[in-house]
Amino acid sequence: MPGISTNIRNAAVDAITALFDGGTGRVNIYTGSKPATPATAATGTLLGTLTLSSDAAPAASNGVASFNAITEDTSADASGTAGWARVYNSDETAPGSAGGASDARIDLTVSATGAGGELQFANTAFVAGGGIFITAFTLTMPAT
Numbered sequence: 001m002p003g004i005s006t007n008i009r010n011a012a013v014d015a016i017t018a019l020f021d022g023g024t025g026r027v028n029i030y031t032g033s034k035p036a037t038p039a040t041a042a043t044g045t046l047l048g049t050l051t052l053s054s055d056a057a058p059a060a061s062n063g064v065a066s067f068n069a070i071t072e073d074t075s076a077d078a079s080g081t082a083g084w085a086r087v088y089n090s091d092e093t094a095p096g097s098a099g100g101a102s103d104a105r106i107d108l109t110v111s112a113t114g115a116g117g118e119l120q121f122a123n124t125a126f127v128a129g130g131g132i133f134i135t136a137f138t139l140t141m142p143a144t
Contacts, residue, residue, distance in 0.1 A: 002144070009063030009141040016139060017057040017065050019104040024089045025052030027070065027119070028096070029110070029132060034084040038105035042096040045080050048073035048132040052087075057139070067137040074131050082110045082124040106139070 004012075019025075032044030053068040087106040088095040099105055111117025112124055113135045120136040 004143055006062055009143065010060040013060035013063060013065045013139055013141045020052050020056040020087060020089065021054065023054040024091050025056050026088055026090050027052065028086045029082050030084055031080040032083045034107045038086065038107045039099040041098045042086060044083055045078050046096065047078055047080055047082060047126050048076045050132060050134060063141040063143065065139045070134045070137060072131055072133045076126045076128050076130050076132050079126060079128045082121060082126065084108060085110050085119045
């Protein structure tokens with residue numbers, strides 16, 4: 001991969017996060033492993049859905065965007081351990097199905113806080129009816 005300047009990295013991340021502005025950005029949390037691509041139907045059990053802020057993220061710095069507060073899912077759909085997550089717009093193809101060519105989707109790694117996942121939780125084990133709260137969500141455009 002070529003070297004990418006910080007200015008281009010910031011612009012790329014800002015363009016991606018802007019796709020989820022306007023209050024339609026959602027995050028679905030699933031058990032198991034990520035599917036092959038974001039255009040592939042979701043795998044695993046849907047644990048819950050959270051809503052991104054209307055302004056999903058502030059401007060990127062050094063190629064990294066740290067998302068604004070994300071609304072908690074106060075009642076998890078099922079019990080299980082989070083394995084991956086899909087970010088999408090609620091007005092596009094259903095996130096559990098195979099996506100369309102114009103859908104904006106990102107599939108993410110998840111982990112406990114501080115363990116390096118792009119999406120982090122205080123605890124990755126959820127109980128049906130319990131809360132799901134994201135502690136950190138970052139999107140990074142690498143320099144190389």
